[in-house]
Every structure is written in structure tokens, then in C-alpha cells.
Amino acid sequence: xxxxxxxxxxxxxLYCTMLLFTDITNVPEIREKIITGELRCCMVKASLIIxxxxxxxxxxxxxxxxxxxxxxxxxxxxxILFYLSTSKKISRALTEFGINDSDKNILVIxxxxxxxxxxxxKQVLGSIKGQxxxxxxxxxxxxxxxxxxxxxxxxxxxxxxxxxxxxxSRISCKDFML
Amino acid sequence: xxxxxxxxxxxxxxxxKGLYLGRMSLVKERFVKNYRHPELxxxxxxxxxxxEARAIIRAKSAGIATPALYLVDVERRSIYMEYVENAIVxxxxxxENISGKTDxxxxxxxIGRGLGALIAKLHAKHMIHGDLTxxxxxxxxxxxxxxxxxxxxAETRFVMIDFGLARLDSTVEDKAVDLxxxxxxxxxxxxxxxTLFSRIFHHYQKHYxxxxxxxQVLAKYKQVQAxxxxxxxxx
Ligand SMILES: Nc1ncnc2c1ncn2[C@@H]1O[C@H](COP(=O)(O)OP(=O)(O)OP(=O)(O)O)[C@@H](O)[C@H]1O
Ligand SMILES: [Mg+2]
Numbered sequence: 326x327x328x329x330x331x332x333x334x335x336x337x338x339l340y341c342t343m344l345l346f347t348d349i350t351n352v353p354e355i356r357e358k359i360i361t362g363e364l365r366c367c368m369v370k371a372s373l374i375i376x377x378x379x380x381x382x383x384x385x386x387x388x389x390x391x392x393x394x395x396x397x398x399x400x401x402x403x404x405i406l407f408y409l410s411t412s413k414k415i416s417r418a419l420t421e422f423g424i425n426d427s428d429k430n431i432l433v434i435x436x437x438x439x440x441x442x443x444x445x446x447k448q449v450l451g452s453i454k455g456q457x458x459x460x461x462x463x464x465x466x467x468x469x470x471x472x473x474x475x476x477x478x479x480x481x482x483x484x485x486x487x488x489x490x491x492x493x494s495r496i497s498c499k500d501f502m503l
Numbered sequence: 504x505x506x507x508x509x510x511x512x513x514x515x516x517x518x519x520k521g522l523y524l525g526r527m528s529l530v531k532e533r534f535v536k537n538y539r540h541p542e543l544x545x546x547x548x549x550x551x552x553x554x555e556a557r558a559i560i561r562a563k564s565a566g567i568a569t570p571a572l573y574l575v576d577v578e579r580r581s582i583y584m585e586y587v588e589n590a591i592v593x594x595x596x597x598x599e600n601i602s603g604k605t606d607x608x609x610x611x612x613x614i615g616r617g618l619g620a621l622i623a624k625l626h627a628k629h630m631i632h633g634d635l636t637x638x639x640x641x642x643x644x645x646x647x648x649x650x651x652x653x654x655x656x657a658e659t660r661f662v663m664i665d666f667g668l669a670r671l672d673s674t675v676e677d678k679a680v681d682l683x684x685x686x687x688x689x690x691x692x693x694x695x696x697x698t699l700f701s702r703i704f705h706h707y708q709k710h711y712x713x714x715x716x717x718x719q720v721l722a723k724y725k726q727v728q729a730x731x732x733x734x735x736x737x738x
Contacts, residue, residue, distance in 0.1 A: 486569075494559070
């Protein structure tokens with residue numbers, strides 16, 4: 326399968342698994358299942374993700390907040406959306422990175438204990454009408470200019486650092502920037 | 504973090520290297536100061552960690568290479584950041600490649616050009632590093648030597664680290680002191696390379712975009728230097 330798994334901070338005991346889908350034809354149906362809680366996972370617009378590591382850093386922060394009982398948003402999955410965004414407004418962050426009915430390419434993110442992801446993955450695969458693609462191809466589906474605009478990244482910065490490194494640095498400091 | 508390896512222990516922090524989130528990382532953990540009241544110590548440490556992380560981000564925005572940040576965890580008193588690979592502390596690079604060697608003018612010029620431009624960028628954005636020494640700058644050793652004449656190359660080969668004493672809202676005097684700290688540290692760490700500071704200083708002035716602001720820093724720097732001399736004479 327095309328899923329990709331990373332161990333998060335040891336203290337959380339949790340892992341992050343991602344699955345990339347393209348050419349999805351039933352987004353409204355999927356959104357409904359997320360809203361009702363039938364599907365428990367995080368879905369992000371693939372156009373705003375240039376590297377899986379961008380998600381890993383946000384998911385790690387979300388997992389630590391959950392473990393330490395200080396989630397800023399309702400669930401660990403909305404927390405990922407919140408940390409991906411630079412906005413301090415939760416509702417804005419969720420609409421910015423969360424999926425719309427018009428999206429075709431979606432990154433699905435699960436946070437789970439070791440080897441506990443199988444059933445949810447099956448459920449996700451069964452619900453989404455679309456193609457799975459290896460995570461290594463994620464950059465092909467990103468809108469790089471939109472990403473730069475979203476994170477307010479300047480040219481100067483990109484002379485000395487890669488885009489993903491600038492982004493993860495911002496995510497890591499979200500709690501106390503501005 | 505698994506399989507942490509202690510790589511350095513400074514006055515304020517322990518530094519560990521290891522894999523974190525699948526990346527080779529460096530963890531800078533500030534230790535507890537037992538002479539301080541525990542609550543005060545915890546608060547001061549949290550503030551220092553946030554200030555250091557913020558300065559790393561701001562310096563990056565200004566076009567200065569700094570390590571990428573992966574997690575800032577004030578409860579664990581730690582910053583998790585990119586471990587800069589294929590790099591050595593500038594002090595070691597100078598000791599190995601310049602000190603006591605002949606035909607090193609190009610290399611000294613290269614370092615002067617890179618550091619001068621980077622410090623000017625930092626100061627132009629009203630930031631100071633606060634502890635400019637060749638131990639707090641990494642030199643990326645990974646590309647070929649033939650490019651020691653290139654300006655953009657000179658600016659991208661150096662990575663600034665250790666922003667523990669940095670400030671974001673610095674005055675002209677702060678900037679002058681920042682330069683003076685560098686001059687003093689070069690004199691003691693690299694007395695065999697006596698032209699290094701003047702080359703850095705030359706390029707600092709050349710690259711400082713706002714010339715009138717640069718003039719103010721220079722004037723202040725002369726005062727700071729004179730004060731420093733007097734202090735040395737008194738002992
Ligand atoms: N991101 C990094 N990548 C590689 N090596 C690093 C990195 N950060 C630090 N080092 C190494 O660790 C040493 C110490 O780091 P640093 O200067 O941040 O700590 P320190 O001097 O103990 O801090 P402080 O001055 O706040 O007490 C550096 O001289 C360098 O050799
Ligand atoms: Mg240091």
C-alpha cells in the first residue's frame with residue numbers, strides 16, 4: 326500500500342500515517358463522514374502541502390498537546406489543521422487547510438498507536454473514490470506559489486533555506502510568534 | 504527522542520544529537536539552575552527558549568541561514584532543531600585551514616565577505632546576535648573550494664547558531680557592542696589571523712543598506728572600542 330508512517334515524539338507513544346489520494350470524485354460524501362465522526366482522521370488539501378515532513382511536525386505538536394491535555398481545538402485532528410496554519414483563529418485555520426467540496430487531491434492523516442491503524446485505513450480506502458499515490462509524489466500536487474503566500478515566505482529566505490525547512494520552523498513557533 | 508548522544512555541554516545547555524521525527528536532529532536542553540528559585544528559574548528558562556527560537560526564525564526571514572526548528576518544548580526546556588550536516592564550527596575551520604598557513608588571503612577574504620554581509624543583514628533588521636564568536640557559526644564544508652570568490656556563495660556557507668543572547672529590538676549601541684564582542688573574541692581565538700576582523704568590518708559597511716544608520720553604528724562602535732581600551736588599561 327502507499328501509506329507512509331512516522332514515529333512521533335516517544336513520550337506520546339503515537340505514530341502518524343499518511344495516505345495521498347488524487348482525482349477524488351466523492352468529496353461531499355467524505356466530508357459528511359468526517360463531520361458526523363464516522364471517519365476519524367484528518368483530511369488536508371494536498372495543494373498546500375509540499376512535503377510530508379510539514380505534516381509530521383504539525384502532527385507531532387498536536388500529539389504532544391493531546392498527551393499533555395492541552396489541545397487548543399476540539400480533537401487531535403483539528404489540532405493538526407490549526408498548527409499547519411499561521412492563523413490564530415481556529416475557524417480560519419480549519420477552512421484554510423481543511424478540504425472543500427471542490428478539492429480533488431487530498432492528504433489523509435491518521436494518528437494512532439503502533440499497528441492500530443489497519444481498520445481506519447480500510448475504512449478510509451473504502452470510502453474514498455479516487456486513486457492512491459505514493460507520498461513521495463506529494464510535491465507534484467502542491468501549489469508552490471499558494472504555499473509561499475500562505476506562509477508569507479520571502480525570496481530572501483529561500484536563498485538560504487529550503488521551503489519545507491522555513492515552513493516547519495514557523496509551525497514549531499506558532500504558539501509564541503507575533 | 505531515541506538514542507540521544509550528548510555532543511556538547513555549554514555553560515547554559517546540553518546538546519544532544521539523534522534521530523527525531525525521522526530527521527537527524529540536535530536538541531538543546533537548558534539545564535536547571537539550582538541557585539535560582541525553581542519557579543523563577545522555570546519562567547526565565549521558558550522566556551529564554553522562546554526568545555531564542557523567535558530569533559532563529561527572524562534571522563531566517565532576514566536571509567541568514569539558521570537551523571530549521573522541529574519542536575520548541577518549554578516544559579522539557581528544549582529546542583529540537585535540524586542538525587546541520589557536513590559543517591564544522593568556524594573556529595575549527597580557521598584553526599585547521601588558515602592559522603599558520605600561507606596563501607590564505609582569499610580564504611580570509613571569503614570569510615570576511617560572508618560574515619560581514621550576514622551581520623549587516625541582521626543589524627539592518629534591528630536584530631543582534633549577542634554572542635558573535637567563531638564557535639557560534641557553522642561553516643558548511645560540502646562544496647568545492649573553487650568558489651571562494653562568489654558573494655552569494657560566501658553568504659550561504661555560514662550558518663548562525665546559538666541565539667540565546669539575541670535581541671530583536673536592538674539599538675545602535677547594541678549593534679556596536681555586537682561588533683565589539685566579535686572583535687574581542689577574534690583577537691583571543693584567532694590572534695594568528697589579525698586581518699580577519701577588519702575584513703569582516705569592511706564588508707559589513709559595504710553591505711549595510713541603510714548608509715546613515717551604518718554611520719551611526721560606526722560612530723558608536725568607536726566609542727565602545729575606546730571605552731573598552733580604557734577598561735583594559737585599568738585592568
Ligand atoms: N544545529 C546544529 N547543527 C550542528 N551542530 C550544532 C548545532 N547547534 C549547535 N551545534 C554544536 O554544538 C555546539 C554548542 O551549541 P550552542 O552554541 O548552541 O550551545 P552553547 O554555546 O552551549 O549555548 P549557550 O551559549 O546558550 O550556553 C556548537 O558549537 C556546535 O558545535
Ligand atoms: Mg555557543
